[in-house]
Amino acid sequence: MDRALALAAEASASQDVPVGAVVTDAAGRTIGEGRNLREATHDPTAHAEVVALRAAAAATGSWNLEGCTLVVTLEPCLMCAGAALQSRVSRLVFGAWDDKAGAAGSMYDVVRDRRLPHRAEVVAGVREAEASALLRDFFDQRR
Numbered sequence: 001m002d003r004a005l006a007l008a009a010e011a012s013a014s015q016d017v018p019v020g021a022v023v024t025d026a027a028g029r030t031i032g033e034g035r036n037l038r039e040a041t042h043d044p045t046a047h048a049e050v051v052a053l054r055a056a057a058a059a060t061g062s063w064n065l066e067g068c069t070l071v072v073t074l075e076p077c078l079m080c081a082g083a084a085l086q087s088r089v090s091r092l093v094f095g096a097w098d099d100k101a102g103a104a105g106s107m108y109d110v111v112r113d114r115r116l117p118h119r120a121e122v123v124a125g126v127r128e129a130e131a132s133a134l135l136r137d138f139f140d141q142r143r
């Protein structure tokens with residue numbers, strides 16, 4: 001989460017909402033990382049989680065990231081929760097809750113939906129205060 005928070009802090013340099021993500025393998029080694037690049041790349045799908053999952057898949061040479069953990073500073077949205085399931089990561093760790101668009105326990109709980117063939121273990125609220133403060137400061141500065 002340390003690295004994810006540092007990546008989130010870098011996102012605001014390109015006026016992107018500060019969200020950072022890291023993928024670690026079963027041994028805890030970082031195999032992919034990313035930050036929100038939606039503004040920087042004009043790509044609506046360039047959320048931190050998608051960027052990190054793509055990097056991890058490229059690094060391992062496989063889309064299947066079973067056994068891996070996705071660590072992200074903000075609760076994933078529907079797209080990112082879907083991407084996490086498609087990658088088959090075993091665990092999702094996130095910092096701040098997203099009461100408006102979260103899809104891992106607040107608005108929706110896509111990653112633990114028993115109707116779907118794959119689910120991920122969820123650990124929520126890790127260093128929540130720091131992750132929330134980054135977001136709050138970012139939006140305060142834009143007002």
Ligand SMILES: [Zn+2]
Nearest residue numbers: 047077079080
């Ligand atoms: Zn997302």
